[in-house]
Amino acid sequence: xxxxxxxxxxxxxxxxxxxxxxxxxxxxxxxxxxxxxxxxxxxxxxxxxxxxxxxxxxxxxxxxxxxxxxxxxxxxxxxxxxxxxxxxxxxxxxxxxxxxxxxxxxxxxxxxxxxxxxxxxxxxxxxxxxxxxxxxxxxxxxxxxxxxxxxxxxxxxxxxxxxxxxxxxxxxxxxxxxxxxxxxxxxxxxxxxxxxxxxxxxxxxxxxxxxxxxxxxxxxxxxxxxxxxxxxxxxxxxxxxxxxxxxxxxxxxxxxxxx
Amino acid sequence: xxxxxxxxxxxxxxxxxxxxxxxxxxxxxxxxxxxxxxxxxxxxxxxxxxxxxxxxxxxxxxxxxxxxxxxxxxxxxxxxxxxxxxxxxxxxxxxxxxx
Numbered sequence: 001x002x003x004x005x006x007x008x009x010x011x012x013x014x015x016x017x018x019x020x021x022x023x024x025x026x027x028x029x030x031x032x033x034x035x036x037x038x039x040x041x042x043x044x045x046x047x048x049x050x051x052x053x054x055x056x057x058x059x060x061x062x063x064x065x066x067x068x069x070x071x072x073x074x075x076x077x078x079x080x081x082x083x084x085x086x087x088x089x090x091x092x093x094x095x096x097x098x099x100x101x102x103x104x105x106x107x108x109x110x111x112x113x114x115x116x117x118x119x120x121x122x123x124x125x126x127x128x129x130x131x132x133x134x135x136x137x138x139x140x141x142x143x144x145x146x147x148x149x150x151x152x153x154x155x156x157x158x159x160x161x162x163x164x165x166x167x168x169x170x171x172x173x174x175x176x177x178x179x180x181x182x183x184x185x186x187x188x189x190x191x192x193x194x195x196x197x198x199x200x201x202x203x204x205x206x207x208x209x210x211x212x213x214x215x216x217x218x219x220x221x222x223x224x225x226x227x228x229x230x231x232x233x234x235x236x237x238x239x240x241x242x243x244x245x246x247x248x249x250x251x252x253x254x255x256x257x258x259x
Numbered sequence: 260x261x262x263x264x265x266x267x268x269x270x271x272x273x274x275x276x277x278x279x280x281x282x283x284x285x286x287x288x289x290x291x292x293x294x295x296x297x298x299x300x301x302x303x304x305x306x307x308x309x310x311x312x313x314x315x316x317x318x319x320x321x322x323x324x325x326x327x328x329x330x331x332x333x334x335x336x337x338x339x340x341x342x343x344x345x346x347x348x349x350x351x352x353x354x355x356x357x358x
Contacts, residue, residue: 029283034287034348048302057309060320076331076335114267121266129308151318166332
């Protein structure tokens with residue numbers, strides 16, 4: 001592949017991925033629901049991984065996919081499930097005009113940063129990473145060489161940081177148990193003393209013409225049992241009223257048997 | 260292709276993240292905005308690494324990722340703890356701590 005081809009290829013990758021990354025970032029800020037925000041950020045991070053690879057940083061691209069899109073964003077989604085998906089933003093502004101001021105601040109900062117950095121970067125020459133990547137036999141080997149020599153102390157401190165973070169998360173997420181956990185015996189005693197129906201509820205009636213769950217069972221004295229119909233059906237008043245004939249037949253049968 | 264394009268993209272993403280931190284109320288979305296800002300800084304590091312022709316920038320970006328992962332773990336644990344006591348993930352609620 002010639003130099004020109006590689007350049008146009010990278011330009012296509014850049015413009016597609018950059019557009020998608022900015023779209024993801026905007027979607028994150030603008031979407032009302034937190035889950036949608038998390039998915040937009042995942043899109044941005046995948047596109048950033050592609051841009052890393054395009055910038056001759058394949059190791060960082062892979063780490064970006066694994067650590068950010070794989071671990072961090074899924075952790076975000078997990079916490080969203082714990083906290084509640086429905087917790088959308090409140091639209092009440094506690095500080096008047098804060099939203100407009102925030103947007104203006106962001107625009108101003110973008111303009112200022114692009115202007116100053118663009119000013120500083122005009123005329124800057126690009127060395128390229130081909131020589132640096134090839135020096136140690138590859139990008140991964142080059143980064144490993146730096147981590148385990150020049151940045152060894154930082155690397156060791158990083159391990160201390162990770163252990164501390166794990167400990168902190170455990171301490172923060174730990175919930176003290178104020179009373180001992182109820183045993184099976186305690187649960188059984190509570191159920192019997194609760195005054196409700198301690199055993200299984202009677203099953204719905206099953207007859208020649210009706211055997212659906214909305215059909216109440218007939219008790220030995222001929223009356224129908226309300227609790228045999230499931231509570232949701234009862235709440236909707238959907239339970240089927242048995243024909244008087246059925247009950248009378250049952251009464252005849254039971255009385256005839258007793259005689 | 261000139262790597263300064265990547266730096267401009269990084270500044271745009273960083274600004275969007277800053278706006279998200281300022282505008283949004285849900286603590287988790289604010290956290291995601293912070294992650295976006297860290298990622299933008301990483302992209303700038305990678306672009307600068309390519310411009311300067313050495314791998315130090317990529318190494319620093321790697322360490323930024325590690326710190327960001329640790330930060331997410333602790334921050335989300337704090338959010339869960341606050342949610343457990345206050346039943347809310349809004350960042351307007353913890354201002355009651357000052358009373």
